[in-house]
Amino acid sequence: MQPIRLLIVDDVENTREDIKRFLYFEEDMEVVGEAATGEEAVDLANSLKPDVILMDINLPGMDGISATEIISVQVPEAAIIIISIQGEKEYLKKAMAAGARDYLVKPFTSTDLADTVRRANDFSRKRHLRLVGEGEKPAARRGKSPGKIITFFSTKGGVGKTTLACNLAIALAAEKGKSVVLVDLDLQGGDVTVILNLVASQTIADLVQEDLENDIAVTDTFLAAHFSGxxxxxxxxxxxxxxxxxxDHVTAIIGYLRTKYEYVIVDTAPSYSEVNLNILEITDKVLVPVTQDLPTLRHVRSAMEVLNALRYTEKIVLLLNQLRPDGISVKDLEKNLGCSMTTVIPTDDKTVLQSVNKGQPFVLAQKKSRVAGSVVELADQLCAVKTPEKENPAQGAARFNPIKKIFSLSR
Structure with a gap:
């Protein structure tokens, strides 16, 4: 097996030497170049074509973020890991928006460094194989179209994400007759069981303690059945x-589930975690709820920068949730985000609040409500999207004709 080829970029020679010492005993890694400036990093990245670039954020002249932006376009197959003494979220966001794959905060251990390099290289390799068509999906090999992955994502809580995920999943199953699995990936505070009034006797935490590498089908026994189907x-x-x-657990599990179900609905945690980034990579649609307040607008704008930098623009579906006359106008929201709202969702607190408090999703308990009807129509639109087996995912996203109906959701 070829070693992972690394380029180290840091203006301090002692730091570069320390990194090389950390990697000395890693037999699967090889340092092929060093750079002290952003300009040198760009030149060496183009000439050496490294697998992984360790990029310091503070460099003389062109800084690490600027160099990352250029390299991610010119050498997209290289996985860039930003290294910095700053660990604030704002720096993380800037690094990801520039195209970085991971972020290490100084000081770090040799184990932290090696694990991060392997993780970034593995993800980059899998992504490249997928983009060039060499990574066949398990379902496709059996002559069966893989299921669609619909992911709800927001870096801010309380915007209706989980309620929408639950009700859309049920609408697809109960109204459209589709096989659907709902995955709660808000690992530290998921509310899917609350909204569905389910008792979680077994969870994803129990599942990952099984031998998934040799028996991924054991996943079936850890799924809870809801009466909606x-x-x-x-x-x-x-x-x-x-x-x-x-x-790795999540990627394997989701990959298996899409071979078994027509739709995999994923509710994510409000963060840029490695788990979320992997899901966003393989998902077919990213549904992003928006509300008419400044904090949410700031979060959504940041999320759009990151998603666009990761080249997921064609996957994004913006949902304006809880439209109110006293909130930021739709026109101003679209101007600030540089993107039109796909769907406008007015407020219907009574219907949704009763649904959440009783643990009875409104697409079942209040079928005749406007909100329920609109979610069913959203399910209609998702079902209408035809994605040929060998089609580029971005092409399928570009043809997505989202509904213009108005419905109400709140968390």
């Missing part, structure tokens, strides 16, 4: 159990 993979019962679930 959907299956549910529940979030851990306690926050500390979230640490048991890794990105």
């Amino acid at each position: 959907i299956k549910v993979l529940c979030a851990p019962n306690s926050p500390e159990q979230a640490e048991l679930v890794t990105q």
Whole structure:
């Protein structure tokens, strides 16, 4: 097996030497180049074509973020890991928006460094194989179209994400007759079981302790059955159990589920975690709820920057939730986000609040309500999207004709 080829970029020679010492005993890694400036990093990245680039954020002249932006376009197959003494979320967001795959905060251990390099390289390799068509999906090999993955994503809580995920999953199953599995990936605070009034006897934290590498089909026995017809993979019962679930676990589980179900609906945690990033990579649609307040607008704008930098633009579906006359106008929201709202969702607190408090999704308990009817129509639109087996995912996204109906959701 070829070693992972690394380019180290740091203006301090002693730091570069320390990194090389950390990697000296890693037999599967090889340092092929060093750079002290952003300009040198760009030149060496183009000439050496490394697998992984360790990029310091503070460089003389062109900084690490600027260099990352250029390299991610010119050498997209290289996985860039930003290294910095700053660990604030704003720096993380900027790094990801520039195209970085991961972020290491100084000081770090040799184990942290090696694990991050392997993880970034593995993800980059899988992504490249998928983009060039060499990574066949399991279902496709059996002559069966893979299921669609619909992911709800927001970096801010309280915007209606989980309620929408639950009701859409049920609408697809109960009204459209589709096989559906709902996965709660808010690992530290998922509310899917609350909204569906389910008792989680087994969760994803229990599942990942099984031998998934040799028996991924064991996943079936950890799915909870809801009377609507959907299956549910529940979030851990306690926050500390979230640490048991890794990105590799989630990727394997979701990959298996899409071979078994027509739709995999994923509710994510409000963060840029490795788990979320992997899901966003393989998902077919990313539904992003928006509300008319400044904090949410700021979060959505940041999320759009990251998603666009990751080249997921064609997957994004913006949902304006809880439209109110006293909130930021739709026109101003669209101007600030640089994108039109796909769907406008007015407020209907009474219907949704009763549904959530009783644990009875409104697409079942209040079928004649405007909100329920509109979610069913959203399900209609999702079912109408035809994605040929060998089609580029971005092409399928571009043809997506989202509904213009108005419905109401709140968390």
